[in-house]
Amino acid sequence: MTPxxxxxSVAFTLSAPNQSHDWPxxxxxxxxDVSTETxxxxxxxxxxxxxxxxxxxxxxxxxxxxxxxxxIFGMGKTGKEERIWALTEEDGSPAWSxxxxxxxxxxxxxxxxxxxxxxxxxxxxxxxxxxxxCLNAKDGSPVWTKxxxxxxxxxxxxWGFSESVLVDGDAVIGTPGSAAAAxxxxxxxxxxxxxxxxxKDPGGANGYSSPIKATVDGVPMYVTLLGKTGGVIxxxxxxxxxxxxxxxxxxxxxxxxxxxxxxxxxxxSTGYGDGxxxxxxxxxxxxxxxxxELKYYPSKELQNHHGGMVLVGDYVYxxxxxxxxxxxxxxxxxxNIVWKEDxxxxxxxxxxxxxxxxxxxxxxxxxxxxxxxxxxxxGFELEGRFDIPEKSNKPSWPHPVVANGRLYVxxxxxxxxxxxxxxx
Numbered sequence: 001m002t003p004x005x006x007x008x009s010v011a012f013t014l015s016a017p018n019q020s021h022d023w024p025x026x027x028x029x030x031x032x033d034v035s036t037e038t039x040x041x042x043x044x045x046x047x048x049x050x051x052x053x054x055x056x057x058x059x060x061x062x063x064x065x066x067x068x069x070x071x072i073f074g075m076g077k078t079g080k081e082e083r084i085w086a087l088t089e090e091d092g093s094p095a096w097s098x099x100x101x102x103x104x105x106x107x108x109x110x111x112x113x114x115x116x117x118x119x120x121x122x123x124x125x126x127x128x129x130x131x132x133x134c135l136n137a138k139d140g141s142p143v144w145t146k147x148x149x150x151x152x153x154x155x156x157x158x159w160g161f162s163e164s165v166l167v168d169g170d171a172v173i174g175t176p177g178s179a180a181a182a183x184x185x186x187x188x189x190x191x192x193x194x195x196x197x198x199x200k201d202p203g204g205a206n207g208y209s210s211p212i213k214a215t216v217d218g219v220p221m222y223v224t225l226l227g228k229t230g231g232v233i234x235x236x237x238x239x240x241x242x243x244x245x246x247x248x249x250x251x252x253x254x255x256x257x258x259x260x261x262x263x264x265x266x267x268x269s270t271g272y273g274d275g276x277x278x279x280x281x282x283x284x285x286x287x288x289x290x291x292x293e294l295k296y297y298p299s300k301e302l303q304n305h306h307g308g309m310v311l312v313g314d315y316v317y318x319x320x321x322x323x324x325x326x327x328x329x330x331x332x333x334x335x336n337i338v339w340k341e342d343x344x345x346x347x348x349x350x351x352x353x354x355x356x357x358x359x360x361x362x363x364x365x366x367x368x369x370x371x372x373x374x375x376x377x378x379g380f381e382l383e384g385r386f387d388i389p390e391k392s393n394k395p396s397w398p399h400p401v402v403a404n405g406r407l408y409v410x411x412x413x414x415x416x417x418x419x420x421x422x423x424x
Contacts, residue, residue, distance in 0.1 A: 062111065070089050110394065210258050220236070225256070228251060302330070304318045317361055345371035
């Protein structure tokens with residue numbers, strides 16, 4: 001039975017959004033948390049940007065929404081059932097809601113963590129229990145399902161599977177995390193296995209990151225952060241061959257932030273224990289890569305919990321610290337910390353996540369504060385803040401999404417939509 005949706009507010013005046021600035025997957029179009037959209041507010045008014053609407057009864061969970069093809073996709077838990085849902089982008093009205101099975105019993109079990117990936121007119125997402133599901137984006141009808149546990153030997157982590165799969169052309173890349181299948185590449189149309197990568201002692205029961213694709217010295221590869229002993233790995237995109245591995249940033253609790261790769265440099269971090277952060281240089285050596293550690297930061301100096309890191313130009317911006325989101329700027333090529341704040345932006349506290357659009361960083365904090373910060377290596381500049389309305393009083397962890405002139409903020413069973421387009 002499709003859950004009831006309550007449209008609390010539909011006071012908006014925008015016409016149908018321009019689809020050229022969709023956010024079709026985890027961390028946006030290029031999986032780097034960077035929007036190319038312009039013409040957005042550079043400063044927020046008192047109380048924040050205008051709220052267009054709020055939709056309720058989406059089910060609990062920490063899933064960040066994606067936006068594509070006129071729809072908003074997300075995940076939620078209602079009772080014991082986990083669902084993938086779709087809303088109409090224009091006004092938040094329900095499009096469809098599809099049950100994908102009984103929710104796994106894990107920590108923070110309010111609901112799923114995966115961001116649905118839109119590609120090939122399909123939606124791909126991972127349940128807390130490790131079911132990789134493919135649905136038709138138009139109506140939510142099932143296409144195929146694979147189990148990370150039954151098909152690939154993966155284990156359900158303490159807080160459930162949390163990755164958001166990568167779709168690369170006609171293939172899906174996911175992370176079961178087992179020794180025989182740390183990373184897998186499947187046919188997007190059928191779920192059939194193309195290859196699976198074996199990694200000795202991957203620590204799969206503690207991995208929570210999501211893969212990206214990069215090209216280094218002409219070699220296409222998938223890069224991700226595995227469990228407590230798995231390290232950061234690079235796998236050949238065509239063959240599944242393990243190309244390189246780096247272990248120093250790992251910890252025994254949870255390794256979460258998506259890795260940043262540009263040219264032959266890698267920036268990685270983890271938010272628990274002594275993992276810290278690192279800037280790496282990759283050098284091709286035969287059919288594998290050598291890894292040089294250019295800079296290592298102890299956890300007390302620099303670590304990112306689970307709010308993510310964003311590369312804008314030559315600088316990485318992130319929230320610093322375990323259970324903190326202290327705004328920090330790092331020069332990407334040298335690893336030098338350019339500036340750092342000792343308080344959360346706009347009175348935000350707890351773990352902070354962020355995204356980038358039109359010169360600005362959108363910080364969201366665990367206590368429900370949204371803050372607008374200028375993305376500049378010259379120093380910290382706060383350009384607005386507001387409290388998320390109708391707070392659930394549960395950790396405010398889903399990442400903010402900016403798509404087609406709108407800011408989307410998920411808080412458990414509610415999704416808030418704000419107008420961040422600058423008026424002319």
